[in-house]
Amino acid sequence: MTPRLPWARLPRLVTWILLTVVVIGPLYWVTISSFKDREEILRTTPTLIPTNPTLDNFRQLFTATDYPSYLTNSLVVALLTALFTVLVSFAAAYGLYRLRIPGGNKVAGLILVAYMIPGTLLLVPLYQSFAAVQLIDTRNALVIVNVAFTAPFCTWLLRGFFMAIPRDIDEAAAVDGAGPVRMMLRIVLPLLAPGIATVAVYAFVFSWTEFVFASQLVISDQLKTLPIGLSAIMGQYTVNWGLLMAGTVCTIIPAIVPFLFAGRYFVGGLTTGALK
Amino acid sequence: MPPAGRTRRRRPWTFHLLGYALVAPLGLLMLGVIGYPLINTVLLSLQNQGVVGSQSTFVGLENYAQALTDSALWAAIGRSGIWLFGNLLVQTLMAFGTALIIGGRSRWSRASRTWVLFPWVIPTVAVAVIWQWLSNSNYGIVPKIASAVGIDGLGSPFGDSALAMPALILMNSWHWFPLGAVVIFGALQTIPNEIYEAARVDGANAWRMFWRITFPLLQPVLFALGLVGSLWSFNIVDSIYLVTKGGPADASMTAPVFIYNKAFNQFQASDAAAVSVITIILLAAVAAVYIRAAKPKEDQ
Numbered sequence: 001m002t003p004r005l006p007w008a009r010l011p012r013l014v015t016w017i018l019l020t021v022v023v024i025g026p027l028y029w030v031t032i033s034s035f036k037d038r039e040e041i042l043r044t045t046p047t048l049i050p051t052n053p054t055l056d057n058f059r060q061l062f063t064a065t066d067y068p069s070y071l072t073n074s075l076v077v078a079l080l081t082a083l084f085t086v087l088v089s090f091a092a093a094y095g096l097y098r099l100r101i102p103g104g105n106k107v108a109g110l111i112l113v114a115y116m117i118p119g120t121l122l123l124v125p126l127y128q129s130f131a132a133v134q135l136i137d138t139r140n141a142l143v144i145v146n147v148a149f150t151a152p153f154c155t156w157l158l159r160g161f162f163m164a165i166p167r168d169i170d171e172a173a174a175v176d177g178a179g180p181v182r183m184m185l186r187i188v189l190p191l192l193a194p195g196i197a198t199v200a201v202y203a204f205v206f207s208w209t210e211f212v213f214a215s216q217l218v219i220s221d222q223l224k225t226l227p228i229g230l231s232a233i234m235g236q237y238t239v240n241w242g243l244l245m246a247g248t249v250c251t252i253i254p255a256i257v258p259f260l261f262a263g264r265y266f267v268g269g270l271t272t273g274a275l276k
Numbered sequence: 277m278p279p280a281g282r283t284r285r286r287r288p289w290t291f292h293l294l295g296y297a298l299v300a301p302l303g304l305l306m307l308g309v310i311g312y313p314l315i316n317t318v319l320l321s322l323q324n325q326g327v328v329g330s331q332s333t334f335v336g337l338e339n340y341a342q343a344l345t346d347s348a349l350w351a352a353i354g355r356s357g358i359w360l361f362g363n364l365l366v367q368t369l370m371a372f373g374t375a376l377i378i379g380g381r382s383r384w385s386r387a388s389r390t391w392v393l394f395p396w397v398i399p400t401v402a403v404a405v406i407w408q409w410l411s412n413s414n415y416g417i418v419p420k421i422a423s424a425v426g427i428d429g430l431g432s433p434f435g436d437s438a439l440a441m442p443a444l445i446l447m448n449s450w451h452w453f454p455l456g457a458v459v460i461f462g463a464l465q466t467i468p469n470e471i472y473e474a475a476r477v478d479g480a481n482a483w484r485m486f487w488r489i490t491f492p493l494l495q496p497v498l499f500a501l502g503l504v505g506s507l508w509s510f511n512i513v514d515s516i517y518l519v520t521k522g523g524p525a526d527a528s529m530t531a532p533v534f535i536y537n538k539a540f541n542q543f544q545a546s547d548a549a550a551v552s553v554i555t556i557i558l559l560a561a562v563a564a565v566y567i568r569a570a571k572p573k574e575d576q
């Protein structure tokens with residue numbers, strides 16, 4: 001589709017600007033607000049660029065609130081969730097879609113049913129079970145729940161990647177005398193790298209944003225994750241918008257930075273995984 | 277796919293053992309964190325527990341009778357319907373439009389495939405803060421822009437019982453549309469260009485090509501996205517709870533928020549469980565109807 005007339009580009013240009021404003025606009029506004037001082041943030045005529053840029057909000061965030069410990073907890077839980085989701089879903093996908101165990105189709109069907117179960121509805125009995133095995137108020141509880149909710153989807157996502165690897169490779173390796181475990185780790189795993197990256201990013205983001213379970217399964221302040229911590233700041237300092245903006249910016253950045261590096265794999269991976 | 281039959285028949289039993297061992301961790305996790313609590317939800321719904329984890333006795337179907345005659349529950353289920361339909365509509369439109377924009381060949385299009393996902397990677401709490409800040413009635417940029425173009429006295433929509441639900445749907449759609457956009461974008465990539473070329477030779481216009489080629493070929497993906505997306509949006513609690521807690525005056529109290537509220541704020545654990553079971557049954561029924569209605573078109 002090559003437009004011949006210059007005005008034919010206009011609708012495309014307008015949609016471009018619209019998309020940029022819708023996606024980047026709110027993020028830009030919050031970011032510049034975090035650099036404004038108390039007086040400027042509440043000024044009646046808003047400024048697009050801070051006139052007196054200040055780091056006070058960030059200083060206060062890191063010294064006067066528990067933000068540093070929330071950040072640590074979120075990082076620990078998200079990284080462990082990503083690690084275990086990769087291990088569990090890669091193993092399961094290999095067994096289901098490569099080794100094709102008898103009954104595998106039934107398990108794959110159950111994975112689809114698992115989507116249907118609303119996580120929130122399971123909060124009450126999960127709380128009781130976790131209390132019985134003394135997992136309440138631990139970061140492990142969050143990792144277990146996050147992995148349980150991401151791994152089924154990720155296993156399904158990996159299906160597409162397994163489909164893309166020709167089976168001839170397995171057979172050639174079998175002729176060469178490679179056992180199934182060696183085949184899995186030496187041949188299939190490296191070919192599946194984009195799939196692994198996709199699953200890891202998905203699990204990290206899921207864990208980073210998870211609120212409902214984190215709000216009930218963890219009680220102590222020093223074990224809370226960022227979303228819970230930020231919502232506490234939201235409640236405690238409602239009037240201090242500058243601090244809240246700084247907290248928001250610092251919650252967004254750790255999620256966006258790894259995404260900038262692995263994002264392209266993720267977009268490619270999500271589309272292959274979801275379609276094949 | 278080459279016939280793999282011969283190699284498969286020769287597989288020793290250790291092969292199957294390995295297969296089961298590999299699937300076991302996922303199976304155990306799903307049983308422990310999803311299956312077992314699901315059974316416990318049903319058991320709990322037949323008891324009279326208050327605070328989560330406290331002593332309780334068996335009461336039979338009493339909780340169900342109570343829940344089914346509670347008009348607040350039916351109102352919440354109705355709101356869940358509006359929430360689900362609103363999100364599906366807004367998100368699909370946003371995702372479709374975005375998929376068309378980011379699908380271009382220019383460098384600008386390629387770069388946008390990364391940043392367009394930003395809203396999806398940030399936590400719901402941050403989304404909630406951002407939109408409350410933008411729409412704050414005193415200091416927010418949205419009311420200021422509105423008053424600049426002549427609309428004065430615009431309060432925060434989240435505090436208005438008529439506007440809270442639409443505003444939450446827009447906020448939540450902003451958070452989730454990137455995921456749909458990327459999936460639709462990927463599906464668009466799989467349609468070979470030659471089909472469009474041929475249609476253009478036959479004199480088809482863009483509108484016709486969309487309805488005759490793009491839309492039918494995307495149907496399987498849209499079907500899957502619609503099903504998974506609906507289930508995901510139905511279950512959302514955090515977006516709503518963080519901004520309005522279901523208010524003002526229950527205006528945004530959907531079924532999952534209703535359950536969360538009952539269990540953890542009103543301390544009626546077994547009532548919450550009964551409502552949960554009712555909700556799961558309704559959800560399963562809706563999903564079954566949807567699959568039955570949409571599936572035949574997908575089968576070739």
